[in-house]
Amino acid sequence: MSTWSGIGQGFSVALDPTNLLYVFLGVLIGTVIGVLPGLGPTATIALLLPITYSVEPVTAVILLAGIYYGSMYGGTITSVLLRLPGEAASVVTTFDGYQMAKQGRAGPALGIAAVGSFIGGIVSVVGLVLLAPPLADLAVSFGPPEFVALTVLGILLVTYLGTGSALKSLSMAALGLLLSTAGLDPITGTARFTFGEVSLFNGLDFVAVAMGLFGVGEILHSLERTEKVQAVTAKIKGIWPTRTDFRDSAGAIGRGSLLGFVIGVLPGGGGVVSSLASYAMEKRRAKDPSRFGKGAIEGVAGPETANNASSTSAFIPLLTLGIPANVVLALIFGALLVQGITPGPQLIEQEPEIFWGVIASMFIGNLMLLALNIPMVGIFVQMLRVRAGILAAFALLVTMAGVFSVNNNVFDMWIVLGFGVIGWLMKKTGFEPGPLVLAFVLGPILERAFRQSMLLSGGSFDIFVTRPLSGGLFALMAVIIIVSAVTSRRRKAVFGRVDPADVDEPAPDADRQVTAEGSPGADSTTDTPPTSTPGER
Amino acid sequence: MPLSRTARALAACAALGLLTACGSEESPSGSAAEYPTEEIRLLVPYGAGGPTDLAARAFGASLEEQLGQTVVVENLPGGSGALATQELLAADPDGHTLSLATAGTLVVTPLANEVGYTKDDVTPIGVLTEVPSVLAVGADSPYATVEDLVAAAEEQPGTLNVGTPGASTPQAIELQRLADEYDVEVTAVPFNGNAEMTTALLGGNVDAVLINASSDVTTNIDAGQFQPLAVSSAERLSWLPDTPTLAESGFPELTLSGSTFGLIGPGDLPEEIVTELEDALRTAAEDPAVVEQVGEEYVPAEFQGAAEFQELLDRTQEVYEPILGG
Numbered sequence: 001m002s003t004w005s006g007i008g009q010g011f012s013v014a015l016d017p018t019n020l021l022y023v024f025l026g027v028l029i030g031t032v033i034g035v036l037p038g039l040g041p042t043a044t045i046a047l048l049l050p051i052t053y054s055v056e057p058v059t060a061v062i063l064l065a066g067i068y069y070g071s072m073y074g075g076t077i078t079s080v081l082l083r084l085p086g087e088a089a090s091v092v093t094t095f096d097g098y099q100m101a102k103q104g105r106a107g108p109a110l111g112i113a114a115v116g117s118f119i120g121g122i123v124s125v126v127g128l129v130l131l132a133p134p135l136a137d138l139a140v141s142f143g144p145p146e147f148v149a150l151t152v153l154g155i156l157l158v159t160y161l162g163t164g165s166a167l168k169s170l171s172m173a174a175l176g177l178l179l180s181t182a183g184l185d186p187i188t189g190t191a192r193f194t195f196g197e198v199s200l201f202n203g204l205d206f207v208a209v210a211m212g213l214f215g216v217g218e219i220l221h222s223l224e225r226t227e228k229v230q231a232v233t234a235k236i237k238g239i240w241p242t243r244t245d246f247r248d249s250a251g252a253i254g255r256g257s258l259l260g261f262v263i264g265v266l267p268g269g270g271g272v273v274s275s276l277a278s279y280a281m282e283k284r285r286a287k288d289p290s291r292f293g294k295g296a297i298e299g300v301a302g303p304e305t306a307n308n309a310s311s312t313s314a315f316i317p318l319l320t321l322g323i324p325a326n327v328v329l330a331l332i333f334g335a336l337l338v339q340g341i342t343p344g345p346q347l348i349e350q351e352p353e354i355f356w357g358v359i360a361s362m363f364i365g366n367l368m369l370l371a372l373n374i375p376m377v378g379i380f381v382q383m384l385r386v387r388a389g390i391l392a393a394f395a396l397l398v399t400m401a402g403v404f405s406v407n408n409n410v411f412d413m414w415i416v417l418g419f420g421v422i423g424w425l426m427k428k429t430g431f432e433p434g435p436l437v438l439a440f441v442l443g444p445i446l447e448r449a450f451r452q453s454m455l456l457s458g459g460s461f462d463i464f465v466t467r468p469l470s471g472g473l474f475a476l477m478a479v480i481i482i483v484s485a486v487t488s489r490r491r492k493a494v495f496g497r498v499d500p501a502d503v504d505e506p507a508p509d510a511d512r513q514v515t516a517e518g519s520p521g522a523d524s525t526t527d528t529p530p531t532s533t534p535g536e537r
Numbered sequence: 538m539p540l541s542r543t544a545r546a547l548a549a550c551a552a553l554g555l556l557t558a559c560g561s562e563e564s565p566s567g568s569a570a571e572y573p574t575e576e577i578r579l580l581v582p583y584g585a586g587g588p589t590d591l592a593a594r595a596f597g598a599s600l601e602e603q604l605g606q607t608v609v610v611e612n613l614p615g616g617s618g619a620l621a622t623q624e625l626l627a628a629d630p631d632g633h634t635l636s637l638a639t640a641g642t643l644v645v646t647p648l649a650n651e652v653g654y655t656k657d658d659v660t661p662i663g664v665l666t667e668v669p670s671v672l673a674v675g676a677d678s679p680y681a682t683v684e685d686l687v688a689a690a691e692e693q694p695g696t697l698n699v700g701t702p703g704a705s706t707p708q709a710i711e712l713q714r715l716a717d718e719y720d721v722e723v724t725a726v727p728f729n730g731n732a733e734m735t736t737a738l739l740g741g742n743v744d745a746v747l748i749n750a751s752s753d754v755t756t757n758i759d760a761g762q763f764q765p766l767a768v769s770s771a772e773r774l775s776w777l778p779d780t781p782t783l784a785e786s787g788f789p790e791l792t793l794s795g796s797t798f799g800l801i802g803p804g805d806l807p808e809e810i811v812t813e814l815e816d817a818l819r820t821a822a823e824d825p826a827v828v829e830q831v832g833e834e835y836v837p838a839e840f841q842g843a844a845e846f847q848e849l850l851d852r853t854q855e856v857y858e859p860i861l862g863g
Contacts, residue, residue, distance in 0.1 A: 143742030184617065184650075187727050189704035191650050198616035198623065198652055407584070408613050409620065448729065455726045456698055456742065 003129060010356030014364055019062055019357070022055070023365045026063040030070020031372060034090075035078055035380050041071040044402070045331045052335050058354045062361040064332045065315065069121060069362070072271060072308040073369050076113040077380055080106055080300070084218045089271025089307040091434050092279045096292060096299030103295050108241040112297055113304035114373035115241070116253045120309035121366040123257035124264070128313060128359060132320050132348075144456060145463050147449035149473035151442040154273055155435075156477055169435045172426075176436040179204055180443025187451045199411035208403050208415040209440060213433040215399045216416055217423020219392045239377055241297075249301035252282050256302040260309030265316050272438060274310035275303035312362055318343050319355055572632050572810050576607040580636035582621035584614040588751050588835075589798060592666045593637050595830040596800075599821035600814075617705075618642025619652040626654055630803040632810040637665070638801045640793075640853040641707065648854075648861040649705050656854060660806035661799060661846035663818040666835040669795040670708055670769035671750045672699075672783065675738050676762055678745070683767045683786040686745060687721050694722035700734040700746040703727050705861070708747040711769070711794035713860055719788055738763065747794060750774075752832060769794040776834050793853060799846045815842045 013019060033044045045064050052060035075090035080097035093113065100109040142150075155173055182193040183203030194200040241249070256278045263274040282302040283292045292299050311328075318329045336343055341351060348355045373380075403416050423433050457463035465471045579597050583589045590612060597608040613621040621636050622643070628634035636659075643656040672683065680686040690697045701708040704727045712725040726743055728734040731753055737743045739762060748754055750768070755776070757763040765780045771792045773782055783791040800818060802811070819840045821827050828836050841849075 140736055140740045143737065143740055185704065186729070187704055189649055196651060198619045198650075201616040201619065201650065202614070407615055408611060409615060448727075452726050452728070455724050458695070458724075 006352060006356040007129065007360065009352060010358075010360030013058060013353050013357030014062070014360035018056075019059055019361060020364070022059050022063040023066050023361045024368055026066020027070035027073075027365045027369050027372065030067040030072075031074035031369070031380060033067070034071035034074020034076070041068045041328050044071070045328060057336060057341050057351075058357045060335050061332060061354060061358050062365075064335060065358055065362065066365045068328050068332075069308055069311045069365065070369060072304075072311050073114060073117050073373055074380070075307075076117075076300075076304055077110060077377065080109045080113070082222060084222055089275050089311075090304070091272065092275040092303040093300055095279065096294070096296050099293065099295035100297065100300065105295065105297075107238040108245050108297065109300050110377050111239040111241045111374065112245055112249050112301045114370060114377075115246075116249065116256060116301045116305035117308035117373075118366055118370040119253050120257045120260055120305035120307075121312055121362065121369075124261045124309040124312035125359060125362045125366070127261050128316055128362075132316050142469070143467070144449040144452035145467050145470040146473070147445055148453055148464060149470040149477075151446035151449065153473060153477055154442050155439055155446075156480065165430075168431050172431055172433070172436040173439040176439030176441075177443040177446075179209070179436075180440045181447070186444065186448045187455075197411075199409060203444070204415055204440075205403075205407060205409075205412045206441060208412040209419050210437050211399050211403050212416040212419025213423035213426070213437060216396065216420025217427060217433065219395055219399075220420060220424035221427040223389070223392055239374055245297050248297050251285075252278075252298040252302035253305045255281060255285075256305030257309045260306030261313045263306070264310030264313030271307040271310055272441075274306040276434070276438070278302040278306035315358070319347055319358070572813060573604050573606040575633055576609055577601075577604070577632070578628075578634045579608050579610050580621040580625055580634070581610055581612050582614060582618035582637060582642050584612055588668070588832075589637060592798060592831045592835070595827045596665050596818065596821050599824055599827050600817050603817045603820060604813075616652065617646040617650070619646050619650070619654075622646075622654060622659070623652070625801070626658055626803055628803055630660070630806045632802060632806060632814065635662070635800055635802050635814070637798055639796050639798055640850060641705075641796065643801070643850055644853045644857055645705050645707070645710070645861065648857060656850045658804045659801040660804055660811060661801050661843050661850060662806075662811055662814045663843055664797055664799045664837060664841040664846050664849075665818065665822070666798045666831055667770075667795060667837050668798070668835055669750050669774060670711075670747055671754060671758070671763075671765045671777075671780075672745060672747050672767045672769075673738070673754070673758070673763040673765050674745045675741060676764060678764060680745070680766065681764070683781070683783070686766060687787075690721050690723050695724050697723045697745070698726050698743040699723045700726050700728050700737050700743040700748070702730050702734060702749060707794045707796060708749075710857060710860055711791055712747060714791060714856075715788065717860070718790060749796060750834075755834065774834070775838070790856075793856060797846070797849055799849075811843055818842075 014023065029044065029048075030041065033041065044067055048064070048067070052063060055063075072089060075085060076093055076097065078084045079090040079093035080101050083094045083098035085091045085094055097109045097113070100106060155177075180203065182200055184190065184194075184201050185192055191201060259278050259281060260274040263277060279292075279299060279302060282296075282298045283289050286292065286296070286298065314329050318333060333343060336354075341347075341354065399416060400413050403412050404410070426433055426436075453463050463470075464474060577600070579593055579600075581590050581593045590610070593610050597610050601608040613624055616623075618638070618641060622638065625634055625636040638659065638661075643659065646652055647655045672686075674680050674686070680689065686697065699712060701712060703709065706727075709725050709727060712723060716722045723745075726737075728737060731748055731751060734743075734746045734748055735753065735757065738746050739757075745766070747769075750758075754763065758765055758777070765777055767783045767786050768774050768777060768780050769783055769792060771782065771784060773780065783794075800814065802814075819842070822836055822840050
């Protein structure tokens with residue numbers, strides 16, 4: 001009953017002309033910055049934060065939320081057409097989306113992404129309405145050992161994904177973890193790898209690293225293959241996917257909605273993790289996984305649905321607990337604090353117009369996005385018709401301004417440029433930046449949570465297996481490793497590619513993955529073998 | 538626009554009975570009367586959007602109104618406050634570049650790391666806000682008082698887990714002092730700020746927290762999610778009259794875990810400018826609009842000027858140096 005009156009109140013707030021205008025502005029800006037490579041929702045929201053101080057709190061959140069989920073739609077466009085993720089969560093879409101575009105199926109790829117995003121968004125909003133309170137209870141019981149398990153799972157997932165060579169993914173993940181240790185030690189406060197540079201005390205800035213690797217690296221790389229880029233942009237037709245396309249992607253969209261919703265709620269989750277997880281799931285479920293990376297429509301539909309679903313459900317911990325699930329939500333949290341509103345357990349009761357107004361605006365915003373994207377994708381694409389050189393220069397300028405605006409720190413601009421060159425070299429040599437950035441983000445969470453767990457348990461590793469949630473997660477990981485080891489062995493047998501080297505070492509892939517999981521911290525090396533050994537016997 | 542601003546400033550002066558202070562501006566005497574001649578940069582060593590940023594903006598707006606020059610708030614987070622402080626020290630000591638600072642950025646950061654300055658290189662001007670710390674437990678905690686908690690810690694030293702907002706925070710150092718000076722050993726578990734600590738306490742992953750009582754924490758106290766056992770301030774807080782201080786609970790030395798946010802200028806800031814800014818801060822701290830924006834819990838009942846802020850920094854340095862300096 002109160003849910004219905006809440007929704008009613010929400011729509012009366014969201015349909016207010018001012019708020020309606022701001023929803024539209026939000027999703028439009030979101031789509032545009034999603035299209036423009038290098039400028040993601042984080043930088044844009046950071047740039048626009050000062051503007052929101054002058055409007056009503058609910059209007060501010062409506063605008064910022066619109067930018068966030070709008071960018072999830074927009075990021076797809078460049079991923080598909082240019083193999084250039086407009087924002088980080090669309091990285092996965094480049095795997096199959098770009099291949100579809102090369103086969104002349106850019107239209108359906110964009111169409112299915114828009115439809116999937118819409119469905120994911122709506123499913124997630126409904127979930128937000130129904131499940132916010134119970135899910136908040138679940139999320140709050142997550143302690144340091146669960147965070148260790150979740151981050152190890154994240155790193156395991158990214159190497160398991162292994163679009164290229166597993167060894168390359170693994171080395172990039174390791175590099176990401178190493179880079180994440182720069183800065184002040186989270187437990188003792190000692191400076192590590194700062195080389196006397198004060199700007200490094202807080203570590204390398206995540207936004208700067210991600211913008212460098214994904215943004216500038218891609219810009220540099222794209223300049224080298226201008227003609228190919230133009231060729232793909234030229235042929236877009238038939239946006240609306242065919243009946244076969246819908247049949248092929250229906251399952252992926254359904255699973256992506258649920259997966260994205262769940263991952264978005266978890267602190268530390270978000271667009272990137274959810275799209276990676278959805279891709280991995282679709283690839284696993286597929287009858288013919290080798291189609292992935294060669295233009296499988298499920299590989300576009302699933303992740304795009306999941307990242308939009310997660311960008312909506314990420315509001316659950318913020319609006320019910322006052323805990324931002326990721327960096328974008330942290331900025332929105334900041335916007336609310338400046339307005340004198342502290343999101344927390346009492347928000348729904350004390351400021352119902354914010355909770356319900358934002359939810360209602362998400363319904364409206366997702367409708368607007370579907371309307372914007374299906375017929376108007378061509379117009380957004382026109383922005384990419386601008387000569388690559390001009391676009392690159394503009395994107396670089398916006399990237400540099402955006403990264404500077406986050407911390408007002410010139411040093412971060414050097415980091416962007418430095419990592420831009422590294423990202424470009426990685427592209428050229430076939431190393432994916434995805435595992436690096438993911439490990440870089442998860443590294444500090446993993447380290448802090450692992451050391452907190454050790455403090456809590458007094459140095460005993462039992463804490464990871466005796467707690468049901470973390471024990472369950474580690475068991476799940478053990479299962480993943482065993483299953484992938486078995487399947488990779490079987491695949492080898494099927495393809496008859498067993499050569500003498502492999503006989504000596506029956507499952508090299510499995511070994512790699514065990515090390516992948518063990519490398520972040522001593523926890524998993526001590527935990528995983530005991531849990532996995534019984535399974536293998 | 539400038540007219541209405543002047544009018545408002547005059548009205549504020551009159552209302553506060555500071556006609557003498559206003560009048561003195563009309564009889565120029567030395568450089569102070571000319572100050573400020575250009576816009577004032579107010580550096581904030583934290584990101585935009587936090588409570589500190591909010592306080593800087595509220596006070597900045599009041600200074601702007603009183604001094605008749607634009608006050609530009611610049612967020613320079615990073616280096617545990619060292620970036621903003623270094624930027625301040627690179628500026629001319631003419632009062633046109635000021636910064637927000639805490640004992641953390643001025644005492645802890647230079648003691649813990651090589652940053653090229655100490656608290657003696659800056660000129661304290663006055664205190665803007667004070668955010669006390671609260672020792673709190675969850676709603677269903679077996680510990681109802683500080684004594685219960687201390688008894689449990691003494692029975693099994695080190696088994697009690699107490700969350701702090703991070704490594705080398707005043708709260709973490711205070712727990713260190715609790716062990717060093719009072720032989721009460723708890724395990725300090727550093728988290729990344731209030732939000733993480735709140736989840737850890739609500740989720741039952743730590744037994745207690747020593748946490749900045751910013752508005753998110755007071756909300757949780759009001760909601761009954763947190764039970765405050767003690768506060769860090771020297772006197773009881775007006776909004777938590779039934780909660781004892783740590784000092785009353787048997788730890789008279791433990792009054793340093795709160796955070797005091799003050800205004801500083803570069804070293805050798807001329808006396809007249811310090812006085813003028815101090816007066817402007819005092820006026821701002823009494824302005825109901827500023828108090829409302831910052832939160833009345835956080836504006837000290839009695840204004841603390843340059844001397845008091847200097848004293849706090851000196852005392853903190855004295856206490857922290859043996860702990861962090863070694």
